[in-house]
Structures are given as C-alpha cells and as structure tokens.
Amino acid sequence: MLFNSIHFVFFFPIVVCAYFAMPFRFRWILLLAASYYFYMCWQVNYLLLIIVSTLIDYVAGLLMGRTEDRKRRRLYLLLSLCTNLGLLFSFKYFNFFNETLRGFLDFYGVPYHIPALKVLLPVGISFYTFQTLSYTIDVYRGVREPERHLGYFAVYVAFFPQLVAGPIERSTNLLPQFFKKHGIDRDRIRSGLLLMGCGFFKKVVIADRLAAYVDAIYEHPDAYHGLPVLLAFYFFAIQVYCDFSGYSDIAIGAARVMGYDLMTNFRRPHFSKDMRDVWTRWHISLSTWMRDYLYIPLGGNRVAPWRRHVNLFTVFLLSGLWHGANWTYVAWGGLHGVFLVAGNLTRAARRRITDRIFPGRAAILHTWLQVLIVFHLWTFATIFFRANMIGDVFVLLSTACQDFSLWDPKVFGPMNPVELGVGLACVALLHGVELVQELTTRPLEERFVRLPVAARWAFYYLLIFSILVLGNFQENEFVYFQF
Amino acid sequence: MKKTLKSCARLALFLAGFWAISAVISHVFLMRVMPGRAEEDFVLDCRDYPDRFESLILGESHTMCGLNPRILGECYNISILGQGYMVSYYSLARILDQPHERLELLILPVGRHSFTADLAHQNENFYYAANIDYLDLIRRRGHVRDHLGQCIKFQVFPYTNDVSYYVYRCQIARPPVPSYRGFTPAEGDFSKETMDEIEARDRASGHVGAGRDWWNQEVIEFFREILDACDEEGIRVALVQMPMTRVYDDAMERLVPRAEFDARVAALLADWPDVAMLDYHDAFYERNDLFRDVDHLNVTGADTITERLRADLVRLGALPDRLRPHQAGPAAP
Numbered sequence: 001m002l003f004n005s006i007h008f009v010f011f012f013p014i015v016v017c018a019y020f021a022m023p024f025r026f027r028w029i030l031l032l033a034a035s036y037y038f039y040m041c042w043q044v045n046y047l048l049l050i051i052v053s054t055l056i057d058y059v060a061g062l063l064m065g066r067t068e069d070r071k072r073r074r075l076y077l078l079l080s081l082c083t084n085l086g087l088l089f090s091f092k093y094f095n096f097f098n099e100t101l102r103g104f105l106d107f108y109g110v111p112y113h114i115p116a117l118k119v120l121l122p123v124g125i126s127f128y129t130f131q132t133l134s135y136t137i138d139v140y141r142g143v144r145e146p147e148r149h150l151g152y153f154a155v156y157v158a159f160f161p162q163l164v165a166g167p168i169e170r171s172t173n174l175l176p177q178f179f180k181k182h183g184i185d186r187d188r189i190r191s192g193l194l195l196m197g198c199g200f201f202k203k204v205v206i207a208d209r210l211a212a213y214v215d216a217i218y219e220h221p222d223a224y225h226g227l228p229v230l231l232a233f234y235f236f237a238i239q240v241y242c243d244f245s246g247y248s249d250i251a252i253g254a255a256r257v258m259g260y261d262l263m264t265n266f267r268r269p270h271f272s273k274d275m276r277d278v279w280t281r282w283h284i285s286l287s288t289w290m291r292d293y294l295y296i297p298l299g300g301n302r303v304a305p306w307r308r309h310v311n312l313f314t315v316f317l318l319s320g321l322w323h324g325a326n327w328t329y330v331a332w333g334g335l336h337g338v339f340l341v342a343g344n345l346t347r348a349a350r351r352r353i354t355d356r357i358f359p360g361r362a363a364i365l366h367t368w369l370q371v372l373i374v375f376h377l378w379t380f381a382t383i384f385f386r387a388n389m390i391g392d393v394f395v396l397l398s399t400a401c402q403d404f405s406l407w408d409p410k411v412f413g414p415m416n417p418v419e420l421g422v423g424l425a426c427v428a429l430l431h432g433v434e435l436v437q438e439l440t441t442r443p444l445e446e447r448f449v450r451l452p453v454a455a456r457w458a459f460y461y462l463l464i465f466s467i468l469v470l471g472n473f474q475e476n477e478f479v480y481f482q483f
Numbered sequence: 484m485k486k487t488l489k490s491c492a493r494l495a496l497f498l499a500g501f502w503a504i505s506a507v508i509s510h511v512f513l514m515r516v517m518p519g520r521a522e523e524d525f526v527l528d529c530r531d532y533p534d535r536f537e538s539l540i541l542g543e544s545h546t547m548c549g550l551n552p553r554i555l556g557e558c559y560n561i562s563i564l565g566q567g568y569m570v571s572y573y574s575l576a577r578i579l580d581q582p583h584e585r586l587e588l589l590i591l592p593v594g595r596h597s598f599t600a601d602l603a604h605q606n607e608n609f610y611y612a613a614n615i616d617y618l619d620l621i622r623r624r625g626h627v628r629d630h631l632g633q634c635i636k637f638q639v640f641p642y643t644n645d646v647s648y649y650v651y652r653c654q655i656a657r658p659p660v661p662s663y664r665g666f667t668p669a670e671g672d673f674s675k676e677t678m679d680e681i682e683a684r685d686r687a688s689g690h691v692g693a694g695r696d697w698w699n700q701e702v703i704e705f706f707r708e709i710l711d712a713c714d715e716e717g718i719r720v721a722l723v724q725m726p727m728t729r730v731y732d733d734a735m736e737r738l739v740p741r742a743e744f745d746a747r748v749a750a751l752l753a754d755w756p757d758v759a760m761l762d763y764h765d766a767f768y769e770r771n772d773l774f775r776d777v778d779h780l781n782v783t784g785a786d787t788i789t790e791r792l793r794a795d796l797v798r799l800g801a802l803p804d805r806l807r808p809h810q811a812g813p814a815a816p
Binding site for chain 1: 500501632633636648
C-alpha cells in the first residue's frame with residue numbers, strides 16, 4: 001500500500017481507532033495484522049519472505065540467548081546472515097551478477113547458459129533485511145537480550161509505517177516500545193499528523209511534480225540540450241530528497257500518532273558543510289547501520305590511515321550496491337567513497353587555506369560556500385543515481401553542455417510554466433523553512449504550538465489544501481520502494 | 484468527559500471549515516478553471532430542443548477540435564480530451580436514457596491509440612466522474628477499493644488532480660474559446676514547429692502508454708458494447724480514423740504496426756457489417772499547415788476533413804434526408 005493512496009486514507013484512521021480502542025494485550029495482533037495487510041496490498045506471495053526472515057531470526061536469537069559458547073553463537077549468527085542475505089541476493093542481486101558475468105564471458109566468447117530468474121523485486125526487502133539483521137547481530141554481540149515473544153518480534157520486523165522504506169530501526173529502540181502501553185495523547189497525535197502533512201507535501205507537491213520534469217529528461221537523454229538538462233540534474237537532487245524524506249516523515253508521523261518514536265532519518269542534508277556531514281544528515285538510519293555493522297567491524301578509525309580509506313570506500317561501494325542492483329548505484333556509492341576519502345586526505349590543507357582566505361567573521365561566507373559546493377557535489381553524484389545506465393550519464397553530461405544558454409524557452413518543454421513556477425516556489429518555501437530551522441536551535445514545531453489557535457488552524461488548512469490543490473494524485477511510487 | 488466533548492466539538496468545527504473551503508475551491512475550479520463540460524451542454528440542449536440532434540460525435544481531443552458539427556447538419560460534438568471507449572460507453576448510455584433522444588448516427592474516432600489500456604485507466608478523471616457508473620464498473624472489474632477511491636477523488640475533491648496543469652492548459656496556453664455544439668476550434672500551424680520528432684515520439688508513447696498494451700480486452704469490450712447499444716437502438720455507426728501528421732504516424736508505427744492494427748480492427752468489426760469505416764489517417768500527410776500540433780487538426784484542417792466526411796457519409800447513405808445544406812465558414816455560430 002502506498003502512503004499517497006486513497007486506500008491509506010481509510011486504512012490509517014481505522015487502524016489508529018482500533019488500536020486505541022483495543023485492550024493493550026491484543027494490540028500487537030492488530031499491528032501485525034495491519035502490517036501484513038499493508039504489505040499484502042502490494043504482493044501477497046512475498047509476505048512469505050518476511051515471515052521466513054522473522055522466524056529464522058527469532059529462532060537464531062533464542063538459540064544465541066541459550067548458549068554462552070562463542071562458536072555456537074557464531075553458527076547461529078551465520079544461519080541468520082546466510083538466510084537473510086541469501087534471500088536478498090536471490091531476489092535482488094542474482095540477475096544483476098548473472099547478467100554481468102554473462103556479458104563478461106560473452107566478451108571472451110565463453111558460452112554461458114545460466115538463465116535469469118523470473119522474479120519481482122520484493123518491495124522493501126533491503127530495509128527489513130537490514131532491520132532484522134541488526135537484531136541478530138545485536139543479540140550476538142550481547143547488546144540486547146533475545147526477544148521471547150514471537151508476536152512482538154514479528155511486529156518489529158514488519159511494523160507497517162517503516163516496513164517498506166525505513167527508517168531502518170534498531171531493535172534496541174523500537175522493540176521495547178511495543179511493551180509500553182500508549183494512551184491517546186493529543187499532543188503526540190497533533191505532532192504526528194503535522195509531520196505526516198509535511199511528508200505528504202514533500203512527496204505529492206514537490207517530488208512528484210519535479211519527477212515529471214526529471215523523467216522527461218532522463219528517459220530521453222539525447223532529446224534535450226543545455227539548460228533543461230542542467231535543471232533536471234538539480235531537480236532530481238531535490239526530488240529524491242523530498243520523496244524519501246517525505247516517506248520518512250509520513251512513517252515517523254504515523255508511528256508517533258500511535259505512540260511510537262522512530263529514529264530521525266533526515267536532518268536538512270542540503271545544508272551539509274562537507275561530505276562527511278552529508279552522511280550524518282541523509283538517510284541516517286542506513287549510514288549509522290553501515291557504520292555500526294560494517295565500518296566498525298572492519299576496523300573503524302583505529303586502523304592505519306590507508307586501511308581506513310580503503311574501508312570507507314568499500315563501505316560506500318556496498319552502500320551503493322544496497323540501493324540497487326545496477327552499476328549506476330555502484331558508481332554513485334563509489335563516487336561518494338571518493339568524495340569522502342578525498343575530503344579526509346585534504347582536510348588539513350583545506351583548513352589552512354580557508355583560515356587565510358576567510359579570517360574572522362568572513363568564516364560565515366566560507367560556511368555558505370561549503371554548503372554550495374557540497375550541494376553541487378551531491379547533485380553531480382545523483383546523476384549516476386537516477387540515470388538508467390552508466391552510458392546515459394555521459395550522454396546527459398555532454399547534452400547539458402551543448403547549446404547552453406541562460407535563457408532557453410525549451411526549459412518549458414517537459415513542463416509548462418505554471419507547473420514549473422509552482423514547483424520552484426514550493427522548493428523555495430521548503431528550503432526557506434529548513435534554513436530557518438538550520439539557523440535556530442529550537443525546533444520550529446515548539447514555536448508553532450505556542451501560536452494562537454486561529455493561526456494554527458489557518459496553517460493546517462493551508463497545508464491540507466496546498467496538498468490537495470497542488471499535489472499530484474497519480475499514486476506515484478516512492479523512489480526508495482525499489483530498494 | 485468534558486475535555487473529550489470539547490475536543491470532539493473542535494474536531495467537528497475543524498471538519499466543517501474543511502468542507503466549506505473545499506466546496507468553495509470545487510466551485511471555483513469547475514466553474515472558472517475548467518472549460519465547460521460538453522455533455523452537460525448537450526443534455527441541456529436536448530432538453531430544450533428535443534427534435535434537434537440526429538448525429539453525435541463521441542470521441543477524444545482529435546475529434547473535439549477535428550470535426551465541425553456545423554458542417555454535418557444537426558450534429559453535436561461531445562468529444563472531450565482523452566475520452567476512451569469506456570467513458571464513451573457510459574456517456575452514450577446516459578444520453579440514450581434521455582427521454583427525447585432521437586439519434587440516428589454516431590461518429591466514433593478510431594486510431595492506433597484507441598484500444599490501449601492506459602487510455603482507459605489514465606483518463607478516469609473528474610471530467611468523466613459524473614458519467615461513469617461506478618457500480619457497473621465495480622461489477623465488471625471487481626476492484627471495489629480502487630473505484631471507490633476514484634469516485635471519492637473525482638466526485639468529492641474534483642480539484643485534486645494537479646490544478647496548476649489545468650490552469651495553464653485551459654486558461655493560459657489555450658484560453659477558453661467559444662465552442663460550437665462542443666466543437667472547439669484550434670488555432671496554430673504545425674508546419675512552423677521545429678521540435679516535431681520529439682513531440683511525436685512523446686505523444687505517441689504517451690498515447691500507447693508504458694504498458695504497450697494497445698489491444699486491451701477491456702477496452703474492446705466497451706467498444707463492442709457501444710456498437711451493440713447502437714445496434715439495438717437502430718443508430719448507425721461511422722468509425723473515423725482522423726488525419727495525423729506523417730511524423731506522428733511514423734512514431735506510432737514503431738509502437739503499433741498499422742497493418743496489424745487494421746487487420747485486428749477489421750476482424751473485430753466482422754460482427755457489425757453495417758458499421759462504416761472512414762480512414763483519413765494519411766489524408767494530410769503533406770499538409771502540416773492543417774494541424775495545430777503533431778496530432779490535432781487546426782480549424783482549417785477540421786473544416787476540410789469534416790467536409791470530406793460529410794461527402795462520404797452522404798455517399799454511404801449514412802446521413803440521409805434530414806442532412807441540411809451546410810454553410811462552410813467560421814466554426815463559431
């Protein structure tokens with residue numbers, strides 16, 4: 001089920017009302033049924049994968065909890081890792097590696113006959129696989145006790161607000177919350193609904209609007225030249241942010257309405273000051289997962305510098321592969337790895353230079369210059385992220401430079417001036433609000449709740465009707481569903 | 484308890500405010516932004532002049548700006564943007580229910596995009612929500628949830644379909660022009676365009692849709708039902724392949740091969756031997772000046788092709804006695 005569907009408009013209030021009306025001891029059953037139903041709306045059969053993953057990890061956790069023998073615990077962890085990563089590989093990566101190998105062998109004239117698997121990519125498989133893996137690794141490490149209640153554990157794996165596109169929750173944060181009784185809390189409901197509203201605005205008003213422009217360019221890389229192509233690069237960087245952070249906002253808001261706190265997934269990434277900062281603001285649940293379960297086990301910061309750089313690059317390469325089974329994602333991850341390694345290597349030199357160029361109060365200028373540069377590096381990397389194949393990236397980059405002029409009527413080719421104007425105004429509004437938040441320490445929501453009722457209601461109406469009037473209700477999928 | 488009651492009262496007040504604002508926006512959108520609904524005008528006209536209309540053009544944008552009913556005598560053009568056979572079927576059913584209906588001829592467009600699945604699904608928008616019989620559609624398709632959602636979306640919140648698109652399209656790019664019995668004359672000269680190949684490719688692939696399902700069984704079923712309904716009522720049917728630019732047809736050829744399409748249509752029409760097929764798809768291949776854009780005729784093109792259609796209909800005996808002498812001239816009365 002999509003958040004931006006009429007179906008969800010009915011589903012969510014019904015679940016929330018039933019949730020609060022139901023005695024506490026039965027609530028997990030409702031949440032589990034709602035979560036499975038939520039998933040089954042997309043594909044019934046693939047629910048089996050979630051159930052298999054849940055059962056394997058539940059059993060692996062229990063078995064690990066019963067023994068102190070390190071070898072046995074490692075064996076159970078391996079069972080969980082192999083099952084989960086095996087499923088992930090089969091459904092997501094097999095065809096990719098198979099095709100790559102076929103291409104490679106064909107090049108050398110070696111016959112290769114292993115056929116491609118005819119399977120759909122299960123929605124959200126990368127998300128719930130990583131979420132459930134974090135549980136077994138935590139149990140193995142002794143960070144948490146194994147969960148004995150299968151029902152609660154199943155809800156943790158399949159909790160519907162964040163099942164298909166995160167945030168990738170840790171068992172230490174989410175699981176204990178299922179044991180707490182959540183009453184009706186007006187403030188939480190208001191705050192959750194407000195966050196959901198902001199998420200819907202980002203998704204249906206901004207992301208889906210820009211998507212029309214972006215798709216027109218990226219689907220026909222050689223059809224446009226100059227300014228429209230350049231605009232599409234920027235628009236995709238904004239689209240993917242609004243799409244994914246919009247989903248996260250809706251997920252966090254929906255969970256908050258029911259009394260659950262999910263982790264923050266985005267913190268205004270377009271205001272990052274360096275590439276390292278980007279990854280503390282963008283898809284935080286994935287970057288912290290990668291840090292805790294991959295980068296640190298590889299040695300973290302405590303190894304030789306060259307090894308640290310190799311590890312960093314490897315982690316980002318894998319992060320790219322996590323996003324999708326395509327060389328474009330690998331290149332995107334690799335590019336970020338290069339940015340980070342280069343950033344680390346040049347940090348001291350850059351600091352010396354900037355201290356000379358931007359002394360004293362001019363440092364603020366340096367900060368905004370950094371933001372601008374990082375945004376452009378990020379935007380450049382997203383070209384790889386969105387392109388259908390690596391070859392398209394080079395076509396797009398070359399067409400962006402052809403016939404370039406600062407005013408080109410063809411900018412309205414993929415989208416009419418009114419729609420484009422509305423899109424740009426909404427992007428400016430969003431970034432204006434984020435800028436204010438960036439410059440203040442107190443959350444804007446705290447100020448908002450202190451406003452008079454009439455002002456708050458006016459804002460609610462404005463938000464709702466701007467979504468209804470300006471939104472795109474073609475029920476477009478979220479970009480991150482494919483991962 | 485008192486606190487709960489207060490909360491409920493506030494919620495009710497908030498929702499009342501919501502409905503009031505929504506009603507105002509709906510009214511403004513339907514009355515000010517959108518062009519008039521041709522079906523509504525037609526139904527009203529039928530009511531006022533019960534013996535007036537003998538023939539009806541029921542199609543999409545190609546016929547909306549491509550066939551001038553003035554030239555066809557007592558004819559009415561109730562074509563609307565993107566109207567596929569599904570919506571045409573429900574519109575026709577609604578018209579046939581009118582007490583004073585006395586149709587003798589139905590003119591339907593047929594083209595390589597006419598039987599695509601996407602046309603059937605994409606264009607179920609607020610234009611047609613008033614015509615579609617959702618109960619019947621649910622019976623046929625069984626998708627209760629989807630159609631209930633659509634019904635709510637288009638009937639309760641008609642403005643929730645990207646207003647800025649319609650503001651531009653209906654008010655700025657193509658300001659409302661006086662229409663004559665549903666015919667919307669279009670100005671423009673495609674021979675002066677330069678981006679024609681890209682536009683043709685985009686338009687053709689947009690018409691056929693991402694699924695490339697250009698021979699969709701459900702659409703065919705609605706098409707059959709239109710022909711059956713006309714058969715029962717004794718209404719003659721003329722299928723018209725509207726003229727297209729060569730560049731559009733070339734782009735379409737890559738998606739839907741004409742030979743295969745024609746063969747399938749011919750086989751489909753075998754059950755209705757009285758249905759006339761008038762093929763003008765290549766009539767203006769060398770006359771881009773008669774087009775507004777890659778696949779729509781301008782007013783001169785519309786008058787030219789309607790003249791030709793009239794002559795062919797008379798020749799076929801499809802427009803018999805009551806066809807009044809036409810007066811060629813401007814589209815508006």
